[in-house]
Amino acid sequence: MTAIITPATTRALFAIGTEAAAKRVVDLLNESFDDGQAAIAAFERPDGRWDISVHFAEPPVEDAIRELVALASDEEVARSIVFDTVEAKDWVAESLEGLAPVRAGRFIVHGQHDRDKVPPNKLGIEIEAALAFGTGHHGTTRGCLLFLDYVLRSKSPKRVLDLGSGTGVLAIAAAKALKRRVLATDIDPVCAVVARENARLNGVGNLVESVCATGFASPAFGEKAPFDLVLANILANPLRQMATQMAAHLAPSAHIILSGLLPHQAMSVIAAYRARNITLLRHQQIEGWSSLLMQRAG
Template sequence: MTSTPATSRAAFAVGTETAAKLVVDILTEVFFEGQAAIAAFEGPGGRWDVTVHFAVPPDQALVRQLVTNAAGEEAAKTIVFDTVEAKDWVKATLEDLVPVPAGRFVVHGHHDRARVPSNKIGIEIEAALAFGTGHHGTTRGCLLLLDHVLKAYRPQRVLDLGTGTGVLAIAAAKALQENVLASDIDPLSVRVAQENARLNEAGHLVQAIPATGFSAPQFAQAGPFDLVLANILANPLRQLASPMARHLAPSALVILSGLLTPQAASVIAAYRARGLVPVRHLRIEGWSSLLLRNAG
């Protein structure tokens, strides 16, 4: 694996978990996947340390203003901007992470390939390729809901909307041995998802395409969908409620995530208005994952 280029970093501290989650949510809304990798960890005395790695040097004034809006001026004053020298820092971090189990699925890196139990479906993701390794609560929530769905249902037309590294598309393809359409607005994510699918011997099943929303013709060709997985963000999920509903088969199931638990009610309301009813709600590390059924 080649080294990543030098990256710009912002590090700061906030006083509470609630403030840390709000900061992460706001920064994630502003800096799309691929533009920044954001992490928050609990430090001593209840303090939360937030670190953001940027693909390109950020507008420092904008970052300070966003942190001020979310956590106050004192937190913004603690921001330190610097440059991380070129090295494979993501891979180095991944080596300290253990495989992530989620029902029948296990997300792991190359170094943990041998640790996947024979009765589980391994999904190998190299974090150096893109942000999104399966260690986030939203990814695990989606995989747990997918595992739950597949115990009683076998969808044939599956969509992974906003695929990122392709974790969910690969999981569905390997479990079902069916074709899965995967889309992302970021061309790099599309390439990464297809490469990860090949790495997981699912390249012949996963078709990754660049698309914004449901605009590409492949959606009409591959649908209507029996199952949609969308691990994005709360605002895009609300905006996609109507076009998604138009691409669903009767009784289709939808798994949504990427939203903080306080945001879940508004997302549920947006989809309920389009005829989708909530079936299951998982809460992991302050994030919500939803299972909805098309009743319209």
């Protein structure tokens, strides 16, 4: 494997109280830097607070960053910012070090280095951790795979959608198990390319149709619907917002597997879908994340 060495970067780390506050800070920081100058990420913690990290291409003026954050939040948050240096390293090697194969029912997600460890009675899904989010090692992905295995014990859905496909793990798993075509969509064009390439590497390039699509208004959904099975490993807010459109694209008795939820978010997502005649069958938590198996009324 070719080494990919990233240069050392300066990083700013801080926490903030609410999603709205995190969004204000992220929006202001995004507006303040040109493309390539800074990479900004925000993640919700189990306690409801948000962690924000900013990686800078060049060392920033720390006081200026604190002033920006204070404008969007307050002086206390600005003073709490910690700046450090992320040393240059081979992130591909770092990500694979100690990354054991993950078992989820009949599926085993593994990297190239563990290809020979897949038993003949299991379905191996080869994904390199460096490509994009969704290696199978995240609790949300594993939860989806376990529910997929559960559904396929008694059902053989004909029309399958992997919504928010990332690296394509779920689409590849469904295609391998069913030996049928699966639609994989993501709003990120890079993810769509990665999923397409991963499907090819896993021998199901002819079965996984990977496209970049934003929302159910895309023609890709109308052409393939109604779906008998939808896998959506996204986040709570978009899952709630798309409940009505999701329901409109489901076949009677269709199953949907939803993940990317923190435990305290699960009930609001369940309620949004129950209002569309989609009921909860199973709910599981893995590594602090909730996954839901639901079914539309027949």
